[in-house]
Amino acid sequence: MMKDKKTQDSKNQKLECIQCNKCMVTCPLNKVDPTYSPRGRNLQLLMEGQESFSEDQQLYRCLTCFQCMETCPSNNQYVEVVKSARKDAHEKGHCDECKHGSILRSITQLQADLNVKQNRLEGLDPDSYADSGEIFYFMGCLPIFDQVFTHTDSLKIAKNTLKIFNHLGIKPMMTDEEKCCGYDLLWSGQEEYYLKLAKSNLKMLKDKGVKKIVTSCAECFITLKDEYSKIEKIDWEVQHVTEFIAENIKNGKLKLDKEVAKQVTYHDPCRLGRVGKVFDAPREILENVPGVDFKEMEFTKENSACCGVGNFSNCDTHTKFLQNERLLEAKEAGAKYMLTACPKCRIHFNCYLDGEPIDKMEELEITDITEIVAQGLETGEDK
Amino acid sequence: MDYEPDILGLACNWCGYAGADQAGMNKLQYPANIKLMRVMCLGRIDTTLVLEAFRKKFDGVMLVGCHIGDCHYVSGNKNAVLVVERLKSILSILGVEPQRLRIEEVSGGEGPKFAVVTKEFTAELKELGPSPLRQV
Numbered sequence: 001m002m003k004d005k006k007t008q009d010s011k012n013q014k015l016e017c018i019q020c021n022k023c024m025v026t027c028p029l030n031k032v033d034p035t036y037s038p039r040g041r042n043l044q045l046l047m048e049g050q051e052s053f054s055e056d057q058q059l060y061r062c063l064t065c066f067q068c069m070e071t072c073p074s075n076n077q078y079v080e081v082v083k084s085a086r087k088d089a090h091e092k093g094h095c096d097e098c099k100h101g102s103i104l105r106s107i108t109q110l111q112a113d114l115n116v117k118q119n120r121l122e123g124l125d126p127d128s129y130a131d132s133g134e135i136f137y138f139m140g141c142l143p144i145f146d147q148v149f150t151h152t153d154s155l156k157i158a159k160n161t162l163k164i165f166n167h168l169g170i171k172p173m174m175t176d177e178e179k180c181c182g183y184d185l186l187w188s189g190q191e192e193y194y195l196k197l198a199k200s201n202l203k204m205l206k207d208k209g210v211k212k213i214v215t216s217c218a219e220c221f222i223t224l225k226d227e228y229s230k231i232e233k234i235d236w237e238v239q240h241v242t243e244f245i246a247e248n249i250k251n252g253k254l255k256l257d258k259e260v261a262k263q264v265t266y267h268d269p270c271r272l273g274r275v276g277k278v279f280d281a282p283r284e285i286l287e288n289v290p291g292v293d294f295k296e297m298e299f300t301k302e303n304s305a306c307c308g309v310g311n312f313s314n315c316d317t318h319t320k321f322l323q324n325e326r327l328l329e330a331k332e333a334g335a336k337y338m339l340t341a342c343p344k345c346r347i348h349f350n351c352y353l354d355g356e357p358i359d360k361m362e363e364l365e366i367t368d369i370t371e372i373v374a375q376g377l378e379t380g381e382d383k
Numbered sequence: 384m385d386y387e388p389d390i391l392g393l394a395c396n397w398c399g400y401a402g403a404d405q406a407g408m409n410k411l412q413y414p415a416n417i418k419l420m421r422v423m424c425l426g427r428i429d430t431t432l433v434l435e436a437f438r439k440k441f442d443g444v445m446l447v448g449c450h451i452g453d454c455h456y457v458s459g460n461k462n463a464v465l466v467v468e469r470l471k472s473i474l475s476i477l478g479v480e481p482q483r484l485r486i487e488e489v490s491g492g493e494g495p496k497f498a499v500v501t502k503e504f505t506a507e508l509k510e511l512g513p514s515p516l517r518q519v
Contacts (some may be wrong), residue, residue: 106435109438112461114518115515118476119478120476148474150469176478
Protein backbone atom coordinates (compact mmCIF):
# COMPACT_ATOMS: atom_id res chain seq x y z
CA MET A 1 0.00 0.00 0.00
CA MET A 2 1.69 3.19 -1.13
CA LYS A 3 1.31 6.24 1.02
CA ASP A 4 1.16 9.74 -0.38
CA LYS A 5 4.54 10.45 -1.95
CA LYS A 6 4.78 13.97 -0.64
CA THR A 7 4.17 13.04 2.97
CA GLN A 8 6.69 14.45 5.38
CA ASP A 9 5.26 13.05 8.54
CA SER A 10 8.03 10.90 9.95
CA LYS A 11 5.48 8.54 11.50
CA ASN A 12 4.41 7.44 8.04
CA GLN A 13 7.98 7.20 6.85
CA LYS A 14 8.96 4.17 8.85
CA LEU A 15 6.01 2.21 7.53
CA GLU A 16 7.18 2.79 4.00
CA CYS A 17 10.64 1.33 4.43
CA ILE A 18 10.71 -2.28 3.31
CA GLN A 19 14.35 -2.80 4.39
CA CYS A 20 15.38 -3.78 0.89
CA ASN A 21 18.90 -2.34 1.31
CA LYS A 22 18.96 -0.56 -2.04
CA CYS A 23 19.75 2.73 -0.33
CA MET A 24 22.66 1.16 1.48
CA VAL A 25 24.26 0.25 -1.83
CA THR A 26 23.91 3.72 -3.27
CA CYS A 27 24.62 5.78 -0.14
CA PRO A 28 28.03 7.40 -0.71
CA LEU A 29 28.80 7.41 2.98
CA ASN A 30 28.17 3.69 3.26
CA LYS A 31 30.84 3.02 0.65
CA VAL A 32 33.52 4.44 2.93
CA ASP A 33 31.98 3.80 6.32
CA PRO A 34 29.86 0.60 6.46
CA THR A 35 28.54 1.48 9.92
CA TYR A 36 26.26 4.11 8.41
CA SER A 37 23.33 3.27 6.20
CA PRO A 38 19.96 4.90 5.53
CA ARG A 39 18.31 1.52 5.96
CA GLY A 40 19.90 1.07 9.36
CA ARG A 41 18.78 4.53 10.37
CA ASN A 42 15.26 3.76 9.18
CA LEU A 43 15.32 0.61 11.27
CA GLN A 44 16.45 2.64 14.26
CA LEU A 45 13.52 5.00 13.70
CA LEU A 46 11.19 2.03 13.49
CA MET A 47 12.49 0.07 16.46
CA GLU A 48 13.65 2.76 18.88
CA GLY A 49 11.47 5.69 17.97
CA GLN A 50 11.87 9.27 16.94
CA GLU A 51 13.82 10.33 20.02
CA SER A 52 16.61 7.84 19.54
CA PHE A 53 16.77 8.76 15.85
CA SER A 54 17.00 12.50 16.49
CA GLU A 55 19.43 12.44 19.36
CA ASP A 56 21.97 10.13 17.75
CA GLN A 57 24.99 12.04 16.40
CA GLN A 58 24.60 9.94 13.24
CA LEU A 59 21.83 12.38 12.34
CA TYR A 60 24.40 14.91 11.21
CA ARG A 61 26.37 12.47 9.10
CA CYS A 62 23.86 12.26 6.26
CA LEU A 63 25.21 14.25 3.31
CA THR A 64 21.63 14.98 2.20
CA CYS A 65 22.68 14.09 -1.34
CA PHE A 66 19.30 12.50 -2.25
CA GLN A 67 21.08 9.45 -3.69
CA CYS A 68 19.06 7.01 -1.53
CA MET A 69 15.77 8.56 -2.59
CA GLU A 70 16.60 7.94 -6.26
CA THR A 71 16.62 4.17 -5.80
CA CYS A 72 14.05 3.67 -3.05
CA PRO A 73 11.30 1.39 -4.38
CA SER A 74 8.77 2.58 -1.79
CA ASN A 75 9.55 6.24 -2.36
CA ASN A 76 10.77 6.75 1.15
CA GLN A 77 11.70 10.41 1.75
CA TYR A 78 14.68 9.64 3.96
CA VAL A 79 16.42 12.99 3.47
CA GLU A 80 13.23 14.85 4.37
CA VAL A 81 12.99 12.76 7.54
CA VAL A 82 16.56 13.76 8.38
CA LYS A 83 15.74 17.40 7.72
CA SER A 84 12.73 17.45 10.02
CA ALA A 85 14.59 15.44 12.67
CA ARG A 86 17.41 17.99 12.61
CA LYS A 87 14.86 20.71 13.16
CA ASP A 88 13.45 18.85 16.17
CA ALA A 89 16.93 18.22 17.50
CA HIS A 90 17.81 21.90 17.20
CA GLU A 91 14.75 22.83 19.21
CA LYS A 92 16.02 20.50 21.94
CA GLY A 93 19.42 22.17 21.88
CA HIS A 94 21.40 19.79 19.69
CA CYS A 95 23.27 21.05 16.69
CA ASP A 96 25.82 19.89 14.19
CA GLU A 97 29.32 21.22 14.23
CA CYS A 98 30.11 23.50 11.32
CA LYS A 99 33.70 23.05 10.20
CA HIS A 100 36.24 25.87 9.86
CA GLY A 101 35.44 26.85 13.45
CA SER A 102 31.84 27.43 12.34
CA ILE A 103 32.84 30.71 10.71
CA LEU A 104 30.36 30.40 7.85
CA ARG A 105 27.54 29.74 10.24
CA SER A 106 28.48 32.77 12.35
CA ILE A 107 28.56 34.90 9.23
CA THR A 108 25.13 33.78 8.05
CA GLN A 109 23.66 34.21 11.52
CA LEU A 110 25.18 37.67 11.70
CA GLN A 111 23.67 38.43 8.31
CA ALA A 112 20.27 37.37 9.60
CA ASP A 113 20.57 39.70 12.58
CA LEU A 114 22.03 42.65 10.71
CA ASN A 115 19.91 45.23 9.04
CA VAL A 116 22.48 47.53 7.48
CA LYS A 117 23.80 48.25 4.04
CA GLN A 118 26.32 45.63 3.01
CA ASN A 119 29.26 46.05 0.68
CA ARG A 120 28.90 42.74 -1.09
CA LEU A 121 29.27 44.16 -4.61
CA GLU A 122 32.63 45.72 -3.86
CA GLY A 123 34.81 43.41 -5.93
CA LEU A 124 32.65 43.65 -9.06
CA ASP A 125 32.79 46.12 -11.92
CA PRO A 126 30.03 48.72 -11.24
CA ASP A 127 29.34 49.04 -14.98
CA SER A 128 28.43 45.39 -15.34
CA TYR A 129 25.25 45.42 -13.25
CA ALA A 130 22.31 47.75 -12.73
CA ASP A 131 20.10 48.86 -9.86
CA SER A 132 16.89 47.88 -11.54
CA GLY A 133 15.66 45.60 -14.26
CA GLU A 134 13.66 42.45 -14.76
CA ILE A 135 16.43 39.91 -14.39
CA PHE A 136 17.94 39.63 -10.95
CA TYR A 137 21.32 38.00 -10.55
CA PHE A 138 21.43 36.31 -7.14
CA MET A 139 25.09 35.66 -6.54
CA GLY A 140 24.66 34.26 -3.04
CA CYS A 141 27.64 33.89 -0.71
CA LEU A 142 30.34 34.25 -3.39
CA PRO A 143 31.97 37.41 -1.90
CA ILE A 144 32.08 35.73 1.49
CA PHE A 145 33.53 32.48 0.14
CA ASP A 146 36.08 34.64 -1.60
CA GLN A 147 37.26 35.98 1.75
CA VAL A 148 36.96 32.78 3.78
CA PHE A 149 38.46 30.41 1.22
CA THR A 150 40.98 32.82 -0.20
CA HIS A 151 42.70 30.26 -2.43
CA THR A 152 39.56 29.37 -4.42
CA ASP A 153 38.83 32.82 -5.87
CA SER A 154 35.07 32.30 -5.77
CA LEU A 155 34.22 35.80 -6.92
CA LYS A 156 35.52 34.80 -10.35
CA ILE A 157 32.27 32.88 -10.85
CA ALA A 158 30.26 36.09 -10.42
CA LYS A 159 32.62 38.02 -12.69
CA ASN A 160 32.34 35.41 -15.44
CA THR A 161 28.57 35.25 -15.11
CA LEU A 162 28.35 39.02 -15.44
CA LYS A 163 30.59 38.83 -18.49
CA ILE A 164 28.11 36.45 -20.11
CA PHE A 165 25.18 38.68 -19.14
CA ASN A 166 26.89 41.75 -20.58
CA HIS A 167 27.74 39.89 -23.77
CA LEU A 168 24.01 39.33 -24.22
CA GLY A 169 23.46 43.04 -23.72
CA ILE A 170 21.84 42.57 -20.33
CA LYS A 171 22.77 44.43 -17.18
CA PRO A 172 21.24 42.25 -14.47
CA MET A 173 19.92 43.77 -11.31
CA MET A 174 22.12 43.29 -8.28
CA THR A 175 21.81 44.79 -4.88
CA ASP A 176 23.62 45.16 -1.59
CA GLU A 177 20.44 44.17 0.22
CA GLU A 178 20.73 40.57 -0.90
CA LYS A 179 21.48 38.12 1.89
CA CYS A 180 22.48 34.48 2.09
CA CYS A 181 19.58 32.27 0.97
CA GLY A 182 19.79 30.36 4.27
CA TYR A 183 20.28 26.91 2.80
CA ASP A 184 22.93 25.78 5.29
CA LEU A 185 20.87 26.91 8.25
CA LEU A 186 17.75 25.22 6.93
CA TRP A 187 19.51 21.90 6.48
CA SER A 188 21.23 22.02 9.84
CA GLY A 189 17.87 22.54 11.52
CA GLN A 190 18.21 26.19 12.53
CA GLU A 191 14.93 27.25 11.07
CA GLU A 192 14.52 30.50 13.00
CA TYR A 193 17.57 32.02 11.31
CA TYR A 194 16.63 30.57 7.94
CA LEU A 195 13.21 32.19 8.15
CA LYS A 196 14.77 35.53 9.06
CA LEU A 197 17.01 35.40 5.99
CA ALA A 198 14.28 34.07 3.72
CA LYS A 199 11.78 36.72 4.75
CA SER A 200 14.31 39.49 4.28
CA ASN A 201 15.17 38.19 0.81
CA LEU A 202 11.53 37.71 -0.14
CA LYS A 203 10.69 41.26 0.91
CA MET A 204 13.64 42.63 -1.04
CA LEU A 205 12.73 40.68 -4.19
CA LYS A 206 9.11 41.73 -3.94
CA ASP A 207 9.98 45.39 -3.47
CA LYS A 208 12.22 45.31 -6.52
CA GLY A 209 9.50 43.80 -8.70
CA VAL A 210 11.70 41.01 -9.96
CA LYS A 211 10.46 38.86 -12.86
CA LYS A 212 13.27 36.37 -13.15
CA ILE A 213 16.09 35.31 -10.86
CA VAL A 214 19.31 33.75 -12.08
CA THR A 215 21.52 32.08 -9.49
CA SER A 216 25.11 30.94 -9.61
CA CYS A 217 24.80 28.39 -6.87
CA ALA A 218 22.87 25.16 -7.17
CA GLU A 219 21.82 25.42 -3.55
CA CYS A 220 20.53 28.98 -3.87
CA PHE A 221 18.65 27.78 -6.94
CA ILE A 222 16.78 25.04 -5.12
CA THR A 223 16.18 27.15 -2.00
CA LEU A 224 14.79 30.11 -3.91
CA LYS A 225 12.71 27.88 -6.14
CA ASP A 226 11.32 25.20 -3.85
CA GLU A 227 11.78 26.33 -0.27
CA TYR A 228 10.82 30.00 -0.52
CA SER A 229 7.56 29.08 -2.22
CA LYS A 230 6.64 27.18 0.93
CA ILE A 231 6.79 30.43 2.92
CA GLU A 232 5.04 32.72 0.48
CA LYS A 233 3.61 32.55 -2.99
CA ILE A 234 6.33 33.69 -5.36
CA ASP A 235 5.58 35.29 -8.70
CA TRP A 236 8.96 35.07 -10.38
CA GLU A 237 10.82 32.45 -12.29
CA VAL A 238 14.03 31.01 -10.83
CA GLN A 239 16.72 29.78 -13.18
CA HIS A 240 20.15 28.41 -12.60
CA VAL A 241 22.81 30.12 -14.65
CA THR A 242 23.33 26.94 -16.73
CA GLU A 243 19.66 26.94 -17.69
CA PHE A 244 19.87 30.61 -18.59
CA ILE A 245 22.91 30.11 -20.80
CA ALA A 246 21.49 26.99 -22.47
CA GLU A 247 18.25 28.85 -23.21
CA ASN A 248 20.14 31.71 -24.82
CA ILE A 249 22.30 29.36 -26.85
CA LYS A 250 19.18 27.59 -28.09
CA ASN A 251 17.43 30.75 -29.23
CA GLY A 252 20.58 31.91 -30.95
CA LYS A 253 21.29 34.97 -28.83
CA LEU A 254 24.49 33.68 -27.33
CA LYS A 255 27.12 32.60 -29.80
CA LEU A 256 30.31 31.00 -28.64
CA ASP A 257 32.90 31.41 -31.37
CA LYS A 258 36.21 31.23 -29.68
CA GLU A 259 38.03 27.93 -29.60
CA VAL A 260 38.48 26.51 -26.10
CA ALA A 261 40.64 23.44 -26.59
CA LYS A 262 40.15 21.74 -23.26
CA GLN A 263 39.33 18.26 -22.12
CA VAL A 264 36.53 18.63 -19.64
CA THR A 265 34.09 16.59 -17.65
CA TYR A 266 31.06 17.70 -15.71
CA HIS A 267 30.19 16.93 -12.11
CA ASP A 268 26.45 17.13 -11.38
CA PRO A 269 25.85 18.92 -8.08
CA CYS A 270 23.21 17.13 -5.96
CA ARG A 271 20.88 20.11 -5.75
CA LEU A 272 20.99 20.96 -9.42
CA GLY A 273 20.85 17.40 -10.68
CA ARG A 274 18.97 15.01 -8.46
CA VAL A 275 16.81 17.66 -6.78
CA GLY A 276 16.41 20.29 -9.50
CA LYS A 277 16.47 17.78 -12.38
CA VAL A 278 18.70 20.07 -14.46
CA PHE A 279 20.82 17.51 -16.30
CA ASP A 280 20.73 18.59 -19.91
CA ALA A 281 21.39 22.33 -19.71
CA PRO A 282 25.08 22.09 -18.70
CA ARG A 283 25.68 19.35 -21.29
CA GLU A 284 24.03 21.42 -24.00
CA ILE A 285 26.31 24.30 -23.11
CA LEU A 286 29.43 22.18 -23.30
CA GLU A 287 28.41 20.78 -26.68
CA ASN A 288 28.15 24.31 -28.00
CA VAL A 289 31.52 25.59 -26.84
CA PRO A 290 33.81 25.10 -29.84
CA GLY A 291 36.86 22.96 -29.27
CA VAL A 292 35.73 21.53 -25.96
CA ASP A 293 36.31 17.83 -25.66
CA PHE A 294 33.55 16.77 -23.29
CA LYS A 295 33.82 13.40 -21.61
CA GLU A 296 31.34 11.86 -19.23
CA MET A 297 32.47 10.28 -15.99
CA GLU A 298 31.40 6.82 -14.94
CA PHE A 299 28.70 8.01 -12.55
CA THR A 300 26.69 10.90 -13.94
CA LYS A 301 23.29 12.49 -13.85
CA GLU A 302 21.05 10.75 -11.27
CA ASN A 303 23.95 8.59 -10.13
CA SER A 304 26.46 11.39 -9.82
CA ALA A 305 28.58 11.02 -6.71
CA CYS A 306 28.38 13.59 -3.95
CA CYS A 307 31.28 15.94 -3.33
CA GLY A 308 31.29 14.60 0.21
CA VAL A 309 30.27 17.60 2.30
CA GLY A 310 26.82 18.79 3.19
CA ASN A 311 26.26 22.29 4.58
CA PHE A 312 29.92 22.60 5.58
CA SER A 313 29.40 20.34 8.55
CA ASN A 314 30.43 16.79 7.83
CA CYS A 315 33.91 17.02 6.41
CA ASP A 316 36.12 14.19 7.70
CA THR A 317 38.39 11.40 6.47
CA HIS A 318 35.43 9.64 4.83
CA THR A 319 34.83 12.79 2.81
CA LYS A 320 38.40 12.72 1.57
CA PHE A 321 37.94 9.16 0.30
CA LEU A 322 34.75 10.15 -1.51
CA GLN A 323 36.43 13.13 -3.11
CA ASN A 324 39.41 11.03 -4.12
CA GLU A 325 37.12 8.54 -5.80
CA ARG A 326 35.25 11.22 -7.70
CA LEU A 327 38.43 12.90 -8.90
CA LEU A 328 39.83 9.54 -10.00
CA GLU A 329 36.71 9.08 -12.09
CA ALA A 330 37.38 12.41 -13.74
CA LYS A 331 40.97 11.42 -14.36
CA GLU A 332 39.96 8.08 -15.86
CA ALA A 333 37.57 9.87 -18.18
CA GLY A 334 40.62 11.71 -19.47
CA ALA A 335 39.61 15.16 -18.33
CA LYS A 336 41.98 17.97 -17.43
CA TYR A 337 39.17 20.15 -16.11
CA MET A 338 36.35 19.00 -13.92
CA LEU A 339 33.51 21.47 -14.24
CA THR A 340 30.75 21.92 -11.76
CA ALA A 341 27.84 24.28 -11.39
CA CYS A 342 27.90 24.70 -7.63
CA PRO A 343 30.46 26.98 -5.92
CA LYS A 344 30.40 24.75 -2.87
CA CYS A 345 31.34 21.59 -4.78
CA ARG A 346 34.11 23.67 -6.33
CA ILE A 347 35.39 24.74 -2.91
CA HIS A 348 35.27 21.22 -1.46
CA PHE A 349 37.12 19.61 -4.36
CA ASN A 350 39.67 22.40 -4.48
CA CYS A 351 40.20 22.02 -0.76
CA TYR A 352 40.98 18.36 -1.32
CA LEU A 353 43.41 19.08 -4.13
CA ASP A 354 45.20 21.74 -2.09
CA GLY A 355 45.66 19.33 0.78
CA GLU A 356 47.39 16.01 0.42
CA PRO A 357 45.48 13.95 -2.14
CA ILE A 358 45.56 10.20 -1.58
CA ASP A 359 46.23 9.53 -5.26
CA LYS A 360 48.25 11.89 -7.42
CA MET A 361 45.97 14.27 -9.29
CA GLU A 362 48.35 16.34 -11.37
CA GLU A 363 46.92 18.53 -14.05
CA LEU A 364 43.36 18.19 -12.83
CA GLU A 365 41.64 21.49 -12.22
CA ILE A 366 38.23 22.18 -10.75
CA THR A 367 36.40 25.15 -12.18
CA ASP A 368 32.93 26.48 -12.65
CA ILE A 369 31.14 25.90 -15.94
CA THR A 370 30.70 29.66 -16.46
CA GLU A 371 34.46 30.01 -16.77
CA ILE A 372 34.56 27.82 -19.89
CA VAL A 373 31.61 29.72 -21.37
CA ALA A 374 33.25 33.09 -20.65
CA GLN A 375 36.39 31.84 -22.37
CA GLY A 376 34.33 30.84 -25.38
CA LEU A 377 32.89 34.32 -25.83
CA GLU A 378 34.27 36.13 -28.84
CA THR A 379 35.09 39.30 -26.97
CA GLY A 380 36.21 37.44 -23.87
CA GLU A 381 39.82 38.09 -23.04
CA ASP A 382 42.20 35.29 -22.37
CA LYS A 383 42.02 34.67 -18.63
CA MET B 384 25.89 62.15 23.90
CA ASP B 385 25.53 59.64 26.65
CA TYR B 386 26.38 56.67 24.52
CA GLU B 387 29.06 54.49 26.04
CA PRO B 388 30.52 51.81 23.78
CA ASP B 389 31.02 48.26 25.02
CA ILE B 390 34.42 46.90 24.11
CA LEU B 391 35.61 43.34 24.40
CA GLY B 392 39.32 43.22 25.06
CA LEU B 393 40.95 39.91 24.25
CA ALA B 394 44.30 40.03 25.99
CA CYS B 395 47.05 37.46 25.84
CA ASN B 396 48.25 36.11 29.16
CA TRP B 397 51.91 37.02 28.73
CA CYS B 398 51.88 40.57 27.36
CA GLY B 399 48.47 42.18 26.90
CA TYR B 400 47.02 41.10 30.21
CA ALA B 401 50.24 41.88 32.06
CA GLY B 402 50.27 45.33 30.43
CA ALA B 403 46.70 45.96 31.58
CA ASP B 404 47.71 44.74 35.02
CA GLN B 405 50.59 47.17 35.13
CA ALA B 406 48.34 50.02 34.04
CA GLY B 407 46.12 49.17 36.98
CA MET B 408 48.99 48.89 39.45
CA ASN B 409 50.37 52.26 38.35
CA LYS B 410 46.89 53.72 38.91
CA LEU B 411 46.67 54.89 35.29
CA GLN B 412 43.21 55.99 34.21
CA TYR B 413 41.67 54.13 31.31
CA PRO B 414 38.00 53.89 30.26
CA ALA B 415 35.91 51.26 31.99
CA ASN B 416 34.21 50.48 28.64
CA ILE B 417 36.65 47.69 27.98
CA LYS B 418 35.85 44.26 29.36
CA LEU B 419 39.01 42.23 29.39
CA MET B 420 39.04 38.54 28.68
CA ARG B 421 42.28 36.70 29.17
CA VAL B 422 43.37 34.09 26.66
CA MET B 423 46.63 32.19 26.74
CA CYS B 424 47.71 33.51 23.35
CA LEU B 425 46.17 35.54 20.55
CA GLY B 426 46.77 32.51 18.38
CA ARG B 427 43.75 31.06 20.14
CA ILE B 428 41.44 33.74 18.69
CA ASP B 429 39.58 32.50 15.68
CA THR B 430 37.23 34.33 13.37
CA THR B 431 34.13 32.83 14.98
CA LEU B 432 35.04 34.09 18.46
CA VAL B 433 35.17 37.69 17.25
CA LEU B 434 32.03 37.38 15.13
CA GLU B 435 30.23 35.94 18.16
CA ALA B 436 31.31 38.97 20.20
CA PHE B 437 29.70 41.22 17.61
CA ARG B 438 26.60 39.07 17.69
CA LYS B 439 26.50 39.50 21.46
CA LYS B 440 26.24 43.23 20.74
CA PHE B 441 29.70 44.45 21.57
CA ASP B 442 30.49 47.72 19.78
CA GLY B 443 34.13 46.95 19.30
CA VAL B 444 36.65 44.18 19.79
CA MET B 445 40.30 44.82 20.62
CA LEU B 446 42.96 42.15 20.53
CA VAL B 447 45.90 42.96 22.79
CA GLY B 448 48.98 40.82 22.42
CA CYS B 449 52.75 40.68 22.34
CA HIS B 450 54.94 42.54 19.89
CA ILE B 451 55.57 40.62 16.70
CA GLY B 452 58.50 38.33 17.37
CA ASP B 453 57.96 38.25 21.13
CA CYS B 454 55.13 35.71 21.20
CA HIS B 455 55.46 33.25 24.05
CA TYR B 456 54.40 30.52 21.62
CA VAL B 457 56.59 31.73 18.75
CA SER B 458 53.97 32.74 16.17
CA GLY B 459 50.55 33.09 17.81
CA ASN B 460 50.34 36.83 17.26
CA LYS B 461 51.37 36.51 13.62
CA ASN B 462 48.36 34.23 13.13
CA ALA B 463 46.17 36.73 14.94
CA VAL B 464 47.23 39.48 12.51
CA LEU B 465 46.12 37.29 9.59
CA VAL B 466 42.83 36.48 11.30
CA VAL B 467 42.16 40.17 11.93
CA GLU B 468 42.93 41.06 8.32
CA ARG B 469 40.49 38.46 7.03
CA LEU B 470 37.87 39.41 9.58
CA LYS B 471 38.04 43.06 8.59
CA SER B 472 37.21 42.26 5.00
CA ILE B 473 34.36 39.96 6.08
CA LEU B 474 32.95 42.62 8.41
CA SER B 475 33.13 45.20 5.67
CA ILE B 476 31.18 42.94 3.28
CA LEU B 477 28.53 42.44 5.96
CA GLY B 478 28.25 46.18 6.48
CA VAL B 479 29.92 46.44 9.90
CA GLU B 480 32.66 49.09 10.02
CA PRO B 481 36.04 47.33 10.02
CA GLN B 482 37.39 49.97 12.43
CA ARG B 483 35.39 48.25 15.15
CA LEU B 484 38.06 45.59 15.25
CA ARG B 485 41.66 46.36 16.10
CA ILE B 486 44.80 44.59 17.15
CA GLU B 487 47.41 46.22 19.39
CA GLU B 488 50.86 45.24 20.51
CA VAL B 489 51.33 45.88 24.21
CA SER B 490 54.15 44.22 26.07
CA GLY B 491 54.04 43.32 29.77
CA GLY B 492 55.83 46.52 30.74
CA GLU B 493 53.80 48.91 28.61
CA GLY B 494 51.03 49.82 31.05
CA PRO B 495 50.85 53.43 29.80
CA LYS B 496 50.49 52.26 26.19
CA PHE B 497 47.56 50.06 27.17
CA ALA B 498 45.81 53.04 28.76
CA VAL B 499 46.48 55.18 25.67
CA VAL B 500 45.16 52.66 23.11
CA THR B 501 42.07 51.95 25.19
CA LYS B 502 41.31 55.67 25.41
CA GLU B 503 41.90 56.06 21.67
CA PHE B 504 39.69 53.13 20.74
CA THR B 505 36.88 54.25 23.04
CA ALA B 506 36.95 57.74 21.52
CA GLU B 507 36.91 56.29 18.01
CA LEU B 508 33.94 54.05 18.80
CA LYS B 509 32.08 56.95 20.38
CA GLU B 510 32.45 58.79 17.11
CA LEU B 511 31.29 55.76 15.09
CA GLY B 512 28.20 55.32 17.22
CA PRO B 513 26.56 52.10 18.38
CA SER B 514 27.18 48.89 16.48
CA PRO B 515 24.64 48.16 13.72
CA LEU B 516 23.69 45.04 15.62
CA ARG B 517 22.65 47.09 18.62
CA GLN B 518 20.23 49.15 16.61
CA VAL B 519 18.08 46.19 15.67
